Amino acid sequence: MSATGGYENFSIDGSSFIKSPFVGLSAKFNFSTNKSSSSGDNFWVSFEQDSSAFPELKFGVFAGFSKFNYSPEDFAKRIDVGLSIKYSFSKGIFAKNVVEVDESETDPIFPVFYSYYNENPFGSLLLFNGEENKITDVTVSVLVGEYMPNPKICASFEKIEQNEVFTAPLTAFLNETILESLLSHKTEGKIIVSYRSLGKRVTSEQILDFTALRNI
Secondary structure, three states, X not given: OEEEXXXXXXXXXOEEEEEEEEEEEEOOOOOOOOEEEOOEEEEEEEEEEEOOOOOOEEEEEEEEEEEEEEOOEEEEEEEEEEEEEEEOOOOOOOOOOOEEEEEEEEOOEOHHXXXXXXXXXXXXXXXXXXXXXXXXXXXXXXXXXXXXXOOEEEEEEEEEOOOOEEXXXXXXXXXXXXHHOOOOEEEEEXXXXXXXXXXXXXXXXXEEEEEEOOOO
C-alpha cells in the first residue's frame, strides 16, 4: 500500500489544461524508463529508501513525463512529480516470524527460450527476514510445477540479519514440455526459502503465479 502526493501538469498545444497538486493511494508503483510507442513517449525515474526506524515503511520520490501523439503531431503532454510512502503489511500489522517474499517482479516466459532461463533471470524477488534473529545457510528456490520436476536454487546467502531485506533473481530449469504450450496462461509456481534459525532448519513455501506464453 502506498500513499502519494505531488504536482501534476497536463498541457495541450503548449497550454496547461490541468495544473494542480494531488494526493492519493495505490497498491504498487510501476515506473518505466525510456520506453516509447507509436502513441507516445514516456520517461519515469524514481528513488526509494527503506526506513531504518520502521522497516515496514519505505519513502520515495518520483518524476515523470508523458507525451501523447495523434499522428503526426503531439496531442498532449503530462508531467508528474511527487513523494511516495509505501507500507508493507508483511513487515507491519501482518508480520510473522518467518522469511517471506515482500515483493516480486516477473516477466512472461517464452517457451522457445526455455533453456535460456536456466542462467538468465525472468524476474526478481524482494524477501524480508521476519525472524527474531539472524539466519544462516539461506537458499531461495523456485518450482514451476507444470514444467519442472524439481526446484532450482536461484540464490544462496551465508547469513541474513534480522529485519534485513534481500533480493534473489528468478531462474528456472524448465523442460521441453513447455514447447507444447498452445495458449498463453497462468501457471502456478512455488518460492521455497530454506535456512537455519537458532540451529534448526526451517523451510517455508509461498505460491507465485507466472505467465507462460504460447509457443510460436
